[in-house]
Amino acid sequence: DSQKIDREGKIPDDILEKLKSLGLFGMQVPEEYGIILVGTEEQKAKYLPRLASGEHMAAFCLTEPASGSDAASIQTRATLSEDKKHYILNGSKVWITNGGLANIFTVFAKTEVVDSDGSVKDKMTAFIVERDFGGVTNGKPEDKLGIRGSNTCEVHFENTKVPVENVLGEVGGGFKVAMNILNSGRFSMGSAVAGMLKKLIELTADYACTRKQFNKRLSEFGLIQEKFALMAQKAYVMESMAYLTAGMLDQPELPDCSVEAAMVKVFSSESAWQCVSEALQILGGSGYMKDYPYERMLRDARILLIFEGTNEILRMFIALTGLQHAGRILTERIHELKRGNVTTIMETVGRRIRDSLGRTVDLGLTGNLGVVHPSLGESANKLEENVYYFGRTVENLLLRFGKTIVEEQLVLKRVANVLINLYGMVAVLSRASRSIRIGLRNHDHEILLANMFCTEAYVQNLFSLSQLDKDAPENLDEQIKKVSREILEQRTYICAHPLERTS
Amino acid sequence: MSWVQAILLARGLSRGWGGICGAALTGAPFSQVLPQALRGLHCSTATHNSEMSLVPHPPEPPKKPIKAPAPHEELFRQEPGGERDKASFVRAVQNFGQYNVRKRGHVDFIYLALRKMREYGVERDLTVYNLLLDIFPKEVFRPRSVIQRIFLHYPRQQECGIAVLEQMENHGVMPNKETEFLLIQIFGRKSYPMLKYLRMRLWLTRFKNINPFPVPRDLPQDPVDLAKLGLRHIEPDLSARITVYQMPLSDDLTGTEDPIQPHIVGIQSPDQQAALAHHNPARPVFVEGPFSLWLRSKCVYYHILRADLLPPEERKVEKIPEEWNLYYPMQLDLDYGRSGWDDYEFDIDEVEEGPIFAMCMAGAHDQATLAKWIQGLQETNPALAQIPVIFRLAGSTGELLTSSGLEEPPRPLCEVQEEDDDHRKQQQQGRS
Numbered sequence: 001d002s003q004k005i006d007r008e009g010k011i012p013d014d015i016l017e018k019l020k021s022l023g024l025f026g027m028q029v030p031e032e033y034g035i036i037l038v039g040t041e042e043q044k045a046k047y048l049p050r051l052a053s054g055e056h057m058a059a060f061c062l063t064e065p066a067s068g069s070d071a072a073s074i075q076t077r078a079t080l081s082e083d084k085k086h087y088i089l090n091g092s093k094v095w096i097t098n099g100g101l102a103n104i105f106t107v108f109a110k111t112e113v114v115d116s117d118g119s120v121k122d123k124m125t126a127f128i129v130e131r132d133f134g135g136v137t138n139g140k141p142e143d144k145l146g147i148r149g150s151n152t153c154e155v156h157f158e159n160t161k162v163p164v165e166n167v168l169g170e171v172g173g174g175f176k177v178a179m180n181i182l183n184s185g186r187f188s189m190g191s192a193v194a195g196m197l198k199k200l201i202e203l204t205a206d207y208a209c210t211r212k213q214f215n216k217r218l219s220e221f222g223l224i225q226e227k228f229a230l231m232a233q234k235a236y237v238m239e240s241m242a243y244l245t246a247g248m249l250d251q252p253e254l255p256d257c258s259v260e261a262a263m264v265k266v267f268s269s270e271s272a273w274q275c276v277s278e279a280l281q282i283l284g285g286s287g288y289m290k291d292y293p294y295e296r297m298l299r300d301a302r303i304l305l306i307f308e309g310t311n312e313i314l315r316m317f318i319a320l321t322g323l324q325h326a327g328r329i330l331t332e333r334i335h336e337l338k339r340g341n342v343t344t345i346m347e348t349v350g351r352r353i354r355d356s357l358g359r360t361v362d363l364g365l366t367g368n369l370g371v372v373h374p375s376l377g378e379s380a381n382k383l384e385e386n387v388y389y390f391g392r393t394v395e396n397l398l399l400r401f402g403k404t405i406v407e408e409q410l411v412l413k414r415v416a417n418v419l420i421n422l423y424g425m426v427a428v429l430s431r432a433s434r435s436i437r438i439g440l441r442n443h444d445h446e447i448l449l450a451n452m453f454c455t456e457a458y459v460q461n462l463f464s465l466s467q468l469d470k471d472a473p474e475n476l477d478e479q480i481k482k483v484s485r486e487i488l489e490q491r492t493y494i495c496a497h498p499l500e501r502t503s
Numbered sequence: 504m505s506w507v508q509a510i511l512l513a514r515g516l517s518r519g520w521g522g523i524c525g526a527a528l529t530g531a532p533f534s535q536v537l538p539q540a541l542r543g544l545h546c547s548t549a550t551h552n553s554e555m556s557l558v559p560h561p562p563e564p565p566k567k568p569i570k571a572p573a574p575h576e577e578l579f580r581q582e583p584g585g586e587r588d589k590a591s592f593v594r595a596v597q598n599f600g601q602y603n604v605r606k607r608g609h610v611d612f613i614y615l616a617l618r619k620m621r622e623y624g625v626e627r628d629l630t631v632y633n634l635l636l637d638i639f640p641k642e643v644f645r646p647r648s649v650i651q652r653i654f655l656h657y658p659r660q661q662e663c664g665i666a667v668l669e670q671m672e673n674h675g676v677m678p679n680k681e682t683e684f685l686l687i688q689i690f691g692r693k694s695y696p697m698l699k700y701l702r703m704r705l706w707l708t709r710f711k712n713i714n715p716f717p718v719p720r721d722l723p724q725d726p727v728d729l730a731k732l733g734l735r736h737i738e739p740d741l742s743a744r745i746t747v748y749q750m751p752l753s754d755d756l757t758g759t760e761d762p763i764q765p766h767i768v769g770i771q772s773p774d775q776q777a778a779l780a781h782h783n784p785a786r787p788v789f790v791e792g793p794f795s796l797w798l799r800s801k802c803v804y805y806h807i808l809r810a811d812l813l814p815p816e817e818r819k820v821e822k823i824p825e826e827w828n829l830y831y832p833m834q835l836d837l838d839y840g841r842s843g844w845d846d847y848e849f850d851i852d853e854v855e856e857g858p859i860f861a862m863c864m865a866g867a868h869d870q871a872t873l874a875k876w877i878q879g880l881q882e883t884n885p886a887l888a889q890i891p892v893i894f895r896l897a898g899s900t901g902e903l904l905t906s907s908g909l910e911e912p913p914r915p916l917c918e919v920q921e922e923d924d925d926h927r928k929q930q931q932q933g934r935s
């Protein structure tokens with residue numbers, strides 16, 4: 001009964017018990033709390049069975065009042081006791097999911113570490129803390145906008161004694177542990193949101209096919225039909241992205257898919273918000289009422305854009321990780337260009353001229369030996385073209401900004417947007433091609449969705465890429481910066497009221 | 504009769520030119536010379552005694568001891584117990600209209616009324632100005648022929664109309680549609696008052712908002728409020744907090760002349776607080792002042808707490824911590840920077856100055872008062888207790904800059920330096 005959970009802000013105990021007996025707690029728990037990633041064999045043996053069976057719940061304690069994504073400002077501190085067998089943990093953590101229910105906490109705290117050169121430094125270390133260690137208290141559950149069933153509260157540690165063997169990973173290696181955990185937790189959002197969207201489509205379709213206005217069903221109005229197409233397309237794309245990423249993660253030797261996971265997270269959270277909002281629109285006034293589940297879904301969907309790294313921060317991550325990779329490959333070329341190597345310059349200029357005269361990009365996705373089905377050929381060509389020109393643009397950007405591109409957040413945002421679109425195109429093309437070849441039901445519907453998405457993404461990408469050109473008229477960054485600077489100087493909206501002078 | 508008219512017209516023209524030039528050019532750089540010369544040449548018995556402005560200032564009594572009362576003065580004569588406010592002013596104007604159906608001497612009356620406006624506190628009231636313009640007879644002064652239009656038609660009246668607008672301009676009163684309507688009715692569309700009106704409409708709004716740091720028209724009378732206003736005015740950081748360290752107390756209730764306890768109001772932003780906390784205690788900080796700040800016609804003085812710029816070898820380079828951002832790399836591992844092609848920064852030589860940690864305005868500028876301010880600051884800035892404070896105050900305070908207000912502040916006449924130990928003792932006392 002989701003409505004009741006939302007109202008009371010608590011999941012009833014009997015439901016939790018049932019979930020435990022179904023073994024659902026074992027689904028993702030260990031990874032989320034880092035034990036499986038970096039834990040020692042003893043730690044795994046001690047905690048994993050308990051966590052997976054649901055006997056114990058865990059909580060991930062990283063955020064502090066002064067520290068969101070800034071690890072340097074973490075205040076919680078762990079000091080080694082005199083007998084060197086314990087760490088004494090002191091500090092407060094906020095917004096801890098399951099903070100009131102958990103028995104096991106993954107806590108990040110500053111410890112003093114002697115560096116290789118002998119100097120003492122503060123470094124972050126991760127600990128596994130049991131509630132039974134003592135000194136662990138938590139505040140009352142926070143009253144939230146959405147996901148009210150989850151228990152979120154402050155957790156305080158006061159002189160909590162943590163045995164040395166409960167250090168997770170290395171002493172002073174907490175930063176990497178935290179990054180790994182954060183990166184690995186994201187890809188699951190795509191499939192979860194897609195599931196939610198499927199349910200939403202069912203509910204709203206039901207309504208649209210029964211409600212009549214002007215002797216017509218809502219489903220006959222174009223503006224309503226459009227919304228269903230949107231929801232289906234978004235669900236399809238995010239599902240494809242999530243499963244492509246999951247498939248890559250299942251490859252041997254544990255590939256690093258953190259960028260892909262971040263792209264899935266950004267795309268699915270934003271689509272979820274957009275789709276739920278459109279669904280509410282289909283419902284009209286009823287969507288706004290508490291009697292229906294839609295407003296709750298809207299509230300719940302809002303958190304997706306914020307937690308596990310806000311989408312803004314993840315865009316920076318996506319763009320910068322990609323650019324770092326590109327930078328390593330392109331360094332040699334760019335050095336030659338900067339030195340004024342005539343051959344390289346001539347080559348680059350020649351290529352630019354060829355590009356501007358219009359060229360067809362063929363990276364081999366289509367054709368006789370291509371991996372993409374011919375019915376998606378056009379979309380594949382669009383993807384190829386986008387990829388090619390994106391490569392040119394990235395080279396250009398690196399040449400222009402070098403390492404100072406870190407400061408150009410508006411540029412990075414566009415790079416990230418293009419990347420997310422490209423990944424989405426790859427995902428839908430491969431999924432739709434596969435569906436055709438193995439003859440899944442309704443695969444022609446999939447082709448429609450895939451082609452639709454690819455065309456939209458292609459146009460968006462072209463626009464973003466043209467904005468990334470130097471001195472592009474589409475690029476309003478300078479104006480945007482100026483407007484915001486003027487507002488932030490005064491900390492208010494500064495335009496005069498239109499009726500201030502009437503004569 | 505025609506020759507009489509001709510003579511009158513000629514006289515009026517010549518006088519009018521002087522007036523018009525004066526009116527149109529007031530404010531331009533050369534206007535201060537030109538109108539006088541013109542008047543000297545052309546003007547007959549002057550209608551008013553002001554050279555700079557068309558609006559005659561109230562005559563100074565000592566200069567002209569024997570002066571006949573201006574005509575219509577009796578209209579503004581104070582009734583016993585009557586108050587000088589808008590209502591009585593309007594009544595006087597209306598009385599003029601009633602007693603004087605033919606509006607004889609209305610130009611003199613308008614000049615008189617303009618002079619009286621400040622006394623009645625209506626000098627910023629647009630309706631009153633419109634009322635004054637309404638005194639002019641309508642349609643009479645409108646030029647009817649081409650010749651009249653070419654030459655100045657009814658110059659004395661036009662001059663008077665300009666004088667009304669001029670006074671509006673001086674007080675920043677924006678004319679409205681009603682003013683326009685009246686002026687068209689009185690002088691016609693192609694008249695000088697109308698030209699003045701159009702120029703005012705164009706420029707007044709632009710000049711009105713030209714100051715990015717506007718000062719309220721009516722300044723607070725209370726010195727503490729005035730100090731708060733002044734400090735907010737010079738502090739760019741909106742997060743800065745104002746603290747009143749000491750409220751003024753005086754012997755008698757009336758005088759702020761010789762308060763036994765002057766007010767001390769200070770301002771400090773969080774950034775300044777942080778900078779002071781990180782200040783190296785081996786380097787002294789200075790209390791300097793008083794510096795002047797003009798708020799409209801008032802001059803207030805402030806003091807600053809500042810330090811010298813660190814020599815380059817002592818400056819710490821801000822280092823990016825390795826493990827800082829949990830989510831994305833804060834720097835890229837590339838060995839080339841921005842190309843000159845994308846570097847829009849101008850090559851500017853910026854003069855670096857030492858940090859300013861706090862500012863204050865106090866009722867007295869002596870060291871004892873400012874020491875109290877430093878003591879007050881120590882409560883929110885514990886680090887300040889460890890830092891030696893040196894007072895560098897300009898010798899004379901009080902009417903320091905009022906006579907030579909536009910010159911740069913004089914260099915400190917005497918440097919009051921204290922031994923650090925001495926000062927520490929004093930601070931200890933202050934805290935205990």
